[in-house]
Amino acid sequence: MKIPVQKLKAKGLEPFEFTEQVDVSDIQGKNDIRRIDPVKVSGQATSYGNDITVKFAIDGKMILPCARTLVDVPYEFHIDAIELFTLSPYASADDESEIHPVEGELLDLKPYIEENILLDVPFRVFSDDQQVYDDAVTEGEGWQLASEEAQQDKIDPRLEKLQALLKKDDE
Incomplete structure (x- = not known):
């Protein structure tokens, strides 16, 4: 996304407004x-x-991996940003300041858009639990997933005699 510097100077102190889809x-x-759709950039x-x-x-919207299961998770984002630029020939890109020099007659915002998106990516995202359960494998060769609801309180057969003794003591 490039803005001609001449257009900005022609506007004077009046803001130059823009809205554009950026790949x-x-x-x-x-x-x-994993995937990112073209983003909508609007500002002045x-x-x-x-x-x-x-x-x-x-x-915009991007696809990130779930931290638990690695399935694709859609993540929508909205980022507000302010960037400062200078046309001064004495400014250099090596400076530690947050003021970026403009080289040439075009102000290219794409690197700053990409930087802001990368800074906004969350450390981890989690998929919807229902999607995880639908995609999960529940049994295999020699094993089966046991859930808490399905398991009843069974008494170990080796301890059944103790249970009978406890019932006698209660009576």
Whole structure:
């Protein structure tokens, strides 16, 4: 997503508004992102002399792995971001500041959109429990899943005689 610097300067102090679909599939595979759809980016850019302030919102949906079962989990996100840029020739990208230099006549927001998405990816997500139960294997060769509801309070046959003694004591 590129914004011509000349358009920003022509607007003066009035904000330049934009809304666009951006393909960010380059970040697929990073931070456990299995798939990401194109995101909607809307916002405004304002120029103050050599400085440019861009406020934008990113809305989209990505597929992440479940932390328990590794099944695909859809994760919708909304990110509000503010990025600061400068046209000053004295600013460099090596500076530790949060002000990014603009190289050329186009302000490219795509790397900053991707960075904000990567920073917003949660450490872990969990799938819907019903989906986990539907996909889970409940029996195999020589084993079967036992749930608490299905298991009744059975008395161990070796301890049945003790149970009979306890009943005598109660009477």
